[in-house]
Amino acid sequence: MKGVHSVRVIMLFFFVLGMPTAWCESQKPTIIQAVGIENEYADVIAQIGGQYVNVTAIITDPNTDPHMFELSPKIAAQIAAADLVIENGLGYDGWADKMLSVAPKVDRKVINVQRLLGLNDSTPNPHLWYDPKTMPAVVALLTDDLIALQPDHAAYFRANQAKFEASLTPWLAALAALKKDFPGSPVAVTEPVGDYMLDAAGLNIATPYSLELAIMNGTDPAPQDVTFENKLFSAHKVKALIYNQQVTDPLTEAFLNAAKKNHIAVVGVYETMPVPGYNYQSWMLAETNALRDAISENLSTQSLARGVH
Amino acid sequence: MLSLYASSILAASFWTDDAVHTALIVSTGAALVCGIVGVFTIIRGQSFAGHALADMSSAGGAGSFLAGINPLFGFLAIALLSAVTMELADLRQARERDLAAGIILGAGLGVTALLLYFDVTTKSTTGAAVSIMFGSMFEIPASIIPFLLGIGVLALSLLAIFHRPLYFCSVNSELAATQGIPVRRVGFIFLVILSLSVTLSAMAIGAILSTALLIAPAAAAMRLTKRLWFALGLSAFIGISASWAGIWLAYSSYDWTRGHVWPVSFFIVTILFIIYLASGLPQLIAKLHFGTDRYKTTQSFGGS
Numbered sequence: 001m002k003g004v005h006s007v008r009v010i011m012l013f014f015f016v017l018g019m020p021t022a023w024c025e026s027q028k029p030t031i032i033q034a035v036g037i038e039n040e041y042a043d044v045i046a047q048i049g050g051q052y053v054n055v056t057a058i059i060t061d062p063n064t065d066p067h068m069f070e071l072s073p074k075i076a077a078q079i080a081a082a083d084l085v086i087e088n089g090l091g092y093d094g095w096a097d098k099m100l101s102v103a104p105k106v107d108r109k110v111i112n113v114q115r116l117l118g119l120n121d122s123t124p125n126p127h128l129w130y131d132p133k134t135m136p137a138v139v140a141l142l143t144d145d146l147i148a149l150q151p152d153h154a155a156y157f158r159a160n161q162a163k164f165e166a167s168l169t170p171w172l173a174a175l176a177a178l179k180k181d182f183p184g185s186p187v188a189v190t191e192p193v194g195d196y197m198l199d200a201a202g203l204n205i206a207t208p209y210s211l212e213l214a215i216m217n218g219t220d221p222a223p224q225d226v227t228f229e230n231k232l233f234s235a236h237k238v239k240a241l242i243y244n245q246q247v248t249d250p251l252t253e254a255f256l257n258a259a260k261k262n263h264i265a266v267v268g269v270y271e272t273m274p275v276p277g278y279n280y281q282s283w284m285l286a287e288t289n290a291l292r293d294a295i296s297e298n299l300s301t302q303s304l305a306r307g308v309h
Numbered sequence: 310m311l312s313l314y315a316s317s318i319l320a321a322s323f324w325t326d327d328a329v330h331t332a333l334i335v336s337t338g339a340a341l342v343c344g345i346v347g348v349f350t351i352i353r354g355q356s357f358a359g360h361a362l363a364d365m366s367s368a369g370g371a372g373s374f375l376a377g378i379n380p381l382f383g384f385l386a387i388a389l390l391s392a393v394t395m396e397l398a399d400l401r402q403a404r405e406r407d408l409a410a411g412i413i414l415g416a417g418l419g420v421t422a423l424l425l426y427f428d429v430t431t432k433s434t435t436g437a438a439v440s441i442m443f444g445s446m447f448e449i450p451a452s453i454i455p456f457l458l459g460i461g462v463l464a465l466s467l468l469a470i471f472h473r474p475l476y477f478c479s480v481n482s483e484l485a486a487t488q489g490i491p492v493r494r495v496g497f498i499f500l501v502i503l504s505l506s507v508t509l510s511a512m513a514i515g516a517i518l519s520t521a522l523l524i525a526p527a528a529a530a531m532r533l534t535k536r537l538w539f540a541l542g543l544s545a546f547i548g549i550s551a552s553w554a555g556i557w558l559a560y561s562s563y564d565w566t567r568g569h570v571w572p573v574s575f576f577i578v579t580i581l582f583i584i585y586l587a588s589g590l591p592q593l594i595a596k597l598h599f600g601t602d603r604y605k606t607t608q609s610f611g612g613s
Contacts, residue, residue, distance in 0.1 A: 070430060210568030218436030222563045222570035223328035223447045249436065251448060 032149050034084040037093045038066070040129050040273040041086035041113070041138070043280050048142055048160045052153055053084070059093070062246060062272040071095055082108065084145060086138065089114025090126035109145035113138055124192070124213060127271060131196035132172055135280060139164055167281045174288040175201050182295050188232045188259070190252045191216045191244040194269040194287065198242065201291065206238050215252060226251070233258040240265045240294035245303065246272065265294035268302040278304070323560055328447040332556050332573065335449055338461045339509035340522060340548030345541050346464060346506040347527030353479045353499065358395065360520040361410035362500075363507040365391040365417030367516035370441035371424035379453050380441060384511045385460065388504035391417065396497045444515030446556065446573040457509060464505035471498055476537070513552070514574035522548055525581035529588035551580040
């Protein structure tokens, strides 16, 4: 009897001892489990969080249409376990919100980029990461959230934030130079993917917006718009065609061929960060340099895959 | 830039637009063939078989997207394959025939669902489902026109060659059999003709809607005349008119929907529906005036 009793006491002791320890651990995990729904956001989390985060990207394949993404139970589990999530919003990843609400977690930090930028739901173009104002705002909130999760490493996160902001400078400079050297150059597009970047570079998007939306949403474009777009190429009204590599159909291929036939430079853009070989900053810089090559020297850069031009 | 844009939306642009040209040619071919074949389809009581063939052909359309070829070839291959399957099922009674068609139809659409899933998850084609099911008339490449017209000519040639035995078998198959006509072979030839027709119609207004172009013009025409040759001409005329009007309305919708174009198939099918309702008016008026069914055209047409 006596032996059994002492075992109970010891068990109780460990139980009482263990409770607050387990509780503390859930409050301050040593490694933050983070999810960037799109891989460009995951990349930025990794850059700021460094060794203290374990990041998972959900949308990573630059060869399929992210608007058509399908969920799997594995992804649901990854999102459910996350301490920190960055989602784009604007219906681009609306399923992520649902996943988060069915698997609540205490102290989970969720950054919704649409809400962060104060955009209302009717904003038609969801490709927010092409806007040079977006990532600095995301990173500012991300750093605050990381510090809230791990206050001990505040200095580390702040240093990474500063490093990130400094590394954006070449891209911002390239955009400013493009705006200064070739103001209002007319360009054609297939989809609104790169539109925020084109606006920031001061270029003039000649494609009817209704055509961009029709191609993005997979509805049939108006023949009037198609004729208009074709005339942009045949009449040499544009300096370049900005072509979404990830969403192609016979129509966008016809535009691609029309541009080539009329010797108009083609710039391939992506919705999802092309990996390996790029981080967010170098990806954006590569797109902007390709744009400049097209406008200044009529050079095409169809693919950003390393070594293929 | 703005003047170029303005000139492209002027009314005259309808007749100079390449996409409109292609749409008009494709829909005229499809409506002509379907209008004529549709009359025979109704006489033979095979409207549902036509619908089933069209639905099953959608699997071919979805497969074509996956293979990166024009949906026409997929539609055609699967429609013909389905015709052979229905023939092999060898069902004489109409009730069994409908059952078999319904079950094969379900299997076909199931395959379509799988292929469309592969389309959107492995290829970057966003609009495949809508385009296959409901058509994308303004997106048909001009290069496909010769194939479409070839299919149309083949369908009408087969019909021209076999129209006598076909009509005979349709009106009275027992009598036809006693006269030494191979009723079953004639039935199979008609299934082939039907496959060719729904392929054309599927290209024009989509696989799911393609029976509308096959049945509605013929049904309306047969309410208005009892004579076979008149019915054939009127049916083709109704189909072509509805198609042209639908294309024009869809093209014009650009101006009143702020740069959107409503689906052509919506307009065509709606116009066909209205024409079908209107075709019942002479009958209705006669009934109200004379209190009798003097114009029981549909029932008396060709017997059955």
